[in-house]
Amino acid sequence: xxxxxxxxxxxxxxxxxxxxxxxxxxxxxxxxxxxxxxxxxxxxxxxxxxxxxxxxxxxxxxxxxxxxxxxxxxxxxxxxxxxxxxxxxxxxxxxxxxxxxxxxxxxxxxxxxxxxxxxxxxxxxxxxxxxxxxxxxxxxxxxxxxxxxxxxxxxxxxxxxxxxxxxxxxxxxxxxxxxxxxxxxxxxxxxxxxxxxxxxxxxxxxxxxxxxxxxxxxxxxxxxxxxxxxxxxxxxxxxxxxxxxxxxxxxxxxxxxxxxxxxxxxxxxxxxxxxxxxxxxxxxxxxxxx
Amino acid sequence: xxxxxxxxxxxxxxxxxxxxxxxxxxxxxxxxxxxxxxxxxxxxxxxxxxxxxxxxxxxxxxxxxxxxxxxxxxxxxxxxxxxxxxxxxxxxxxxxxxxxxxxxxxxxxxxxxxxxxxxxxxxxxxxxxxxxxxxxxxxxxxxxxxxxxxxxxxxxxxxxxxxxxxxxx
Numbered sequence: 447x448x449x450x451x452x453x454x455x456x457x458x459x460x461x462x463x464x465x466x467x468x469x470x471x472x473x474x475x476x477x478x479x480x481x482x483x484x485x486x487x488x489x490x491x492x493x494x495x496x497x498x499x500x501x502x503x504x505x506x507x508x509x510x511x512x513x514x515x516x517x518x519x520x521x522x523x524x525x526x527x528x529x530x531x532x533x534x535x536x537x538x539x540x541x542x543x544x545x546x547x548x549x550x551x552x553x554x555x556x557x558x559x560x561x562x563x564x565x566x567x568x569x570x571x572x573x574x575x576x577x578x579x580x581x582x583x584x585x586x587x588x589x590x591x592x593x594x595x596x597x598x599x600x601x602x603x604x605x606x607x608x609x610x611x612x613x614x615x616x617x618x619x620x621x622x623x624x625x626x627x628x629x630x631x632x633x634x635x636x637x638x639x640x641x642x643x644x645x646x647x648x649x650x651x652x653x654x655x656x657x658x659x660x661x662x663x664x665x666x667x668x669x670x671x672x673x674x675x676x677x678x679x680x681x682x683x684x685x686x687x688x689x690x691x692x693x694x695x696x697x698x699x700x701x702x703x704x705x706x707x708x709x710x711x712x713x714x715x716x717x718x719x720x721x722x723x724x725x726x727x728x729x730x731x732x733x734x735x736x
Numbered sequence: 737x738x739x740x741x742x743x744x745x746x747x748x749x750x751x752x753x754x755x756x757x758x759x760x761x762x763x764x765x766x767x768x769x770x771x772x773x774x775x776x777x778x779x780x781x782x783x784x785x786x787x788x789x790x791x792x793x794x795x796x797x798x799x800x801x802x803x804x805x806x807x808x809x810x811x812x813x814x815x816x817x818x819x820x821x822x823x824x825x826x827x828x829x830x831x832x833x834x835x836x837x838x839x840x841x842x843x844x845x846x847x848x849x850x851x852x853x854x855x856x857x858x859x860x861x862x863x864x865x866x867x868x869x870x871x872x873x874x875x876x877x878x879x880x881x882x883x884x885x886x887x888x889x890x891x892x893x894x895x896x897x898x899x900x901x902x903x904x905x
Contacts (some may be wrong), residue, residue, distance in 0.1 A: 449766075449776040449799065451757040457804065458739050480802070487760070487800045500757075504805055529794075553870025554851070556781050558794045559801070572846050640869050641782050 543631035579650035580665035632732035669704035698723025747816025784871030837875035
């Protein structure tokens with residue numbers, strides 16, 4: 447055998463969402479859901495997970511959409527790929543943070559395979575699309591045996607790798623709200639080389655009225671067990687005119703608010719140092735790119 | 737061991753074989769079909785050595801794709817680029833530019849180039865470099881590889897790519 451063999455599992459290939467949900471309920475937490483496969487099929491990851499069953503979404507037609515609905519926002523189906531974010535003209539124009547995250551996301555091959563919803567479900571603190579989505583705000587639509595429910599993205603990640611999705615629920619759609627004409631957003635990530643996972647990533651959504659930010663959402667990754675909103679820093683920004691002095695205060699606040707650790711990609715000290723710098727840059731980028 | 741009959745269309749030919757359900761597309765190509773031109777590098781989707789084309793246009797990592805997930809799709813490997821013993825213009829461009837050192841990354845590089853040019857027949861140097869982001873050359877012969885993609889772009893009759901709906905179809 448010319449490469450590492452994946453652990454053994456049985457395949458489940460539901461033909462409908464309701465059949466998929468019934469299978470998730472029947473096999474009680476022994477199931478890993480396969481969409482793009484770029485996380486699940488990495489040998490080290492699936493070896494730890496050791497699922498008895500892998501449930502494929504491949505035969506669930508109609509989940510590969512990425513639609514912009516005027517007045518409502520983005521609707522992203524469970525099988526929509528990251529590459530689709532780059533092909534849709536409304537994403538670049540109305541959701542620049544998400545477009546910037548997608549364009550720096552891993553490699554072209556991975557962008558052709560990985561799903562946007564899968565990036566959210568992986569619940570990694572380094573997720574790039576997830577970081578942009580947390581700043582933009584949104585909801586995950588979950589379908590279970592008893593029906594559907596919407597979970598706000600602010601509540602969706604509960605711990606490293608853990609989400610609010612119950613074992614018998616399938617995430618079927620991600621919704622991102624319509625921006626206003628005053629909305630500005632941007633995303634920046636820091637890596638050693640391009641295809642690496644981020645050392646640090648950050649995204650903002652700012653409601654601007656001339657130079658004044660009326661409302662801000664700031665998300666940062668790789669600085670805690672999940673992606674986090676920097677709510678204290680947001681409060682400092684809300685209602686203020688963006689000046690050099692304010693940007694310095696925001697940078698200092700971000701450094702106080704995060705809890706980074708040392709790991710193979712960076713150190714806590716370095717992350718704390720650059721957190722303030724890239725927050726400043728991402729705010730400037732959000733304002734400038736409009 | 738759970739097995740399944742799998743039908744794969746590779747380089748325009750259907751292959752039917754029985755394999756464990758956890759077989760990756762790369763393992764199926766190399767070990768079941770003995771099409772060993774596609775390489776195993778990292779197994780984690782970072783090096784691009786296992787790059788193949790799906791449906792003539794999209795480059796994917798065959799190491800992170802289950803063989804069953806490729807059923808019903810058209811897979812192209814570098815072996816499918818050659819026609820009637822004639823090298824494909826992309827292959828010729830790589831040879832003429834000397835864009836090959838040890839050669840291990842070359843099958844992935846050629847397929848990635850096919851994908852770049854199928855989606856954008858006249859890429860800028862920046863677009864080429866961005867397109868090659870997911871392919872590692874440990875000999876670091878990137879300059880010549882970029883030049884080879886530029887040469888291939890000039891050599892290829894782009895109307896041919898568009899008419900056939902992709903590379904190697």
